[in-house]
Amino acid sequence: MKACAVVLLVALAVLPGCGPIDSLKEGVAHSKAVSESLEKALGVKSATGFNWHNGSLTSVTVTFMGIPPNVPLADIAAKSKAAVIAEFKQTPRQVVISFVVEQ
Secondary structure (H helix, E strand, O other), X not given: OHHHHHHHHHHHHHHHHOHHHHHHHHHHHHHHHHHHHHHHHHOOOEEEEEEEEOOEEEEEEEEEXXXXXXXXXXXXXXXXHHHHHHHHOOOOOXXXXXXXXXO
């Protein structure tokens, strides 16, 4: 019984160093950095989500909390993609950009 408890304690101590948990922490930090970078560049807050599959970045979604004023869509797309690649250090299969439009 004590051996099981020791094994469990060792497993719990090692768990924070696990790949999936570290990947999640890093992904959240990267997504926050993307949002901050885009807010500085475009003047509109955004939220960034991501999806990993087998260690590969499959998609990143950037949702702007409004439409950046006086910025062509092509520039928004280019800056979003550049920020994603710079922060995640990986090119996803797709970058999805959306806008929240309030009435």
